[in-house]
Amino acid sequence: MPKFNTYFRIPSVEGPEILVIATPNGVETLNATASQIAGAPADSPPSGEFFAEEGAKVSRYGDRFFIGGASDYPALNTRDVDRQDWLSALMATTSIGPWALENAQAACLSRFGNSAFVAGSRTSDALKWRDKLGHVPSTIGVASWGIADETTNPTLATAYAYYGEVWRMPGVNYQPSFVMELEVVNHGGPAHGVSTPYHPNCGGGTYAIQIGAGGGQTEGTTDGEAGIVFVSNPDSWKTGILFSNTSLAGTNGDDGGYGNAISMARNQGIEWRTPEKREQVQGLDAGAMLFSTVAKTVNGQRLQFSDDGLLVTNVAGNLLFSISPNSAPTNTLNIQAGEGLAAAGLYVQRGENGSSNLGLYPAEGGEIQLSSPVASPDGVVPTQAEGGFLHLNVNGKDYRVPLFTPEQVGG
Numbered sequence: 001m002p003k004f005n006t007y008f009r010i011p012s013v014e015g016p017e018i019l020v021i022a023t024p025n026g027v028e029t030l031n032a033t034a035s036q037i038a039g040a041p042a043d044s045p046p047s048g049e050f051f052a053e054e055g056a057k058v059s060r061y062g063d064r065f066f067i068g069g070a071s072d073y074p075a076l077n078t079r080d081v082d083r084q085d086w087l088s089a090l091m092a093t094t095s096i097g098p099w100a101l102e103n104a105q106a107a108c109l110s111r112f113g114n115s116a117f118v119a120g121s122r123t124s125d126a127l128k129w130r131d132k133l134g135h136v137p138s139t140i141g142v143a144s145w146g147i148a149d150e151t152t153n154p155t156l157a158t159a160y161a162y163y164g165e166v167w168r169m170p171g172v173n174y175q176p177s178f179v180m181e182l183e184v185v186n187h188g189g190p191a192h193g194v195s196t197p198y199h200p201n202c203g204g205g206t207y208a209i210q211i212g213a214g215g216g217q218t219e220g221t222t223d224g225e226a227g228i229v230f231v232s233n234p235d236s237w238k239t240g241i242l243f244s245n246t247s248l249a250g251t252n253g254d255d256g257g258y259g260n261a262i263s264m265a266r267n268q269g270i271e272w273r274t275p276e277k278r279e280q281v282q283g284l285d286a287g288a289m290l291f292s293t294v295a296k297t298v299n300g301q302r303l304q305f306s307d308d309g310l311l312v313t314n315v316a317g318n319l320l321f322s323i324s325p326n327s328a329p330t331n332t333l334n335i336q337a338g339e340g341l342a343a344a345g346l347y348v349q350r351g352e353n354g355s356s357n358l359g360l361y362p363a364e365g366g367e368i369q370l371s372s373p374v375a376s377p378d379g380v381v382p383t384q385a386e387g388g389f390l391h392l393n394v395n396g397k398d399y400r401v402p403l404f405t406p407e408q409v410g411g
Contacts, residue, residue, distance in 0.1 A: 050132055066101075068116065069109030073101045085109055090167075182208040197265035267293060330354030382408040 010017075015035035022029045049056035066073055072085040079088075079098050087109055088098035101107050110116040123139045130136045148159035166179045184206040193202030201207070213224035230240055243261050245253030250260070269291020273283035294300045300315040312321040331354030338344035350356050360368055387403030 050129070064104070065106040066104075067106075067108040069111045070101060070104075070107035073107070075101075184208050197263055197268070266295065267291060331356075333358075379410050 013034045015033060015038070017034045019032050019034060019037065020029055021032055021037075044057060044059070047055050047057050052058050064075060066075070069085050069087070072083065073088060074081050074083055079092070079102060084092065084098065085101060088101055091098035091100060108116050119142045121139045121141050126133075126137050126139045144161045146159035146161040148157070150157040164179050166177045168177045186206045188204055191202050191204040191206070193199070193205070195202050195205055195207075201210075211227045213227075214221045230237055243259075245251075248259030248261060251257035269289055271286040272288040274285055274287040275282060276285065278284045292300075297315055301320065302311075302313045302315060302317070304311040304313065307325075308322070309325045310323040311319060313319050330351035332349045332351070334347040334349050336342075336344065336347065346358060348356055348358050362368060382404055385402035386405045386408060389400035389402055392399045392401060
């Protein structure tokens with residue numbers, strides 16, 4: 001028998017080769033094929049180290065890797081195969097086809113309807129092992145990068161750091177389907193501080209989503225385009241952003257409380273873009289804007305739609321101006337600025353069977369006050385009103401106010 005380690009080397013292991021396995025003391029041996037060893041469950045205890053030069057065991061797999069139900073995928077250079085994993089078989093029934101696993105480097109599909117992949121990390125471990133790591137790392141459960149580095153123009157390559165789909169199949173009408181659910185679980189009580197547009201993150205604060213731009217880079221980056229974009233692909237959304245009635249602290253949507261749905265800083269606002277084009281870009285210009293330039297709370301105002309009508313109040317809730325509701329108004333009030341020879345003023349737009357009157361109703365003891373230049377206060381009152389009479393109704397009684405021409409009163 002040749003001496004150990006003097007056999008000629010075979011170019012590759014195909015599986016049927018017989019291997020002799022011995023216990024460390026050499027007392028017991030076992031014959032096994034290479035394929036049997038490859039199929040045995042791997043159980044490697046941790047070394048207690050992290051870096052390779054310090055003794056950590058690092059397993060590397062250079063080719064594709066499929067786990068669970070994904071192992072049924074044949075990994076052939078075609079989508080048209082007889083044997084498929086359950087996800088590819090399902091996707092094959094759609095217009096886009098089974099693309100998910102075709103180009104996957106690694107994939108995991110659950111066979112039992114449980115979680116296909118779970119990841120977790122703890123800040124306590126980040127602090128505990130900082131001497132071993134040489135720093136305190138950011139504790140991240142799952143990290144993903146999609147790098148857009150193809151510079152040809154045009155190019156078909158699009159980068160996604162994360163992509164997810166949820167499918168609702170026919171007949172599913174009870175439970176909802178979510179592409180992603182992000183839950184904040186606060187076991188620490190109220191946060192130390194308050195989140196505001198000027199201080200978005202407070203000590204101990206818990207946030208479902210934080211959308212940043214720049215990735216913490218200190219140079220070489222540029223502003224991002226938009227934090228959230230809604231598109232049709234090709235279907236549309238019935239609602240862009242929806243808050244459930246109990247989702248905000250302060251109100252259940254059917255009481256007298258208040259919940260802050262959106263908070264912005266001074267000079268930040270909302271724009272409605274027009275469909276017209278400028279510089280070959282549609283929607284470049286705003287047709288309407290809503291924003292605040294209030295610098296001090298004591299000078300602020302509130303706009304409230306209530307059962308009593310449209311209310312404009314100060315920050316304390318004191319009413320400044322209101323418009324009462326009407327189920328079927330026949331005439332409306334128009335407020336317009338001066339244009340040409342037309343005076344700025346209030347105009348009644350009379351509707352069918354509507355009233356042409358314009359009412360002014362001061363409180364009891366109040367006055368109707370007008371500011372106007374007074375012409376020739378010492379002149380003789382003309383005996384005839386060449387301008388006719390202005391009709392007024394005060395407390396239900398009709399009155400006539402004579403109208404004198406400028407010539408009659410001396411200019």
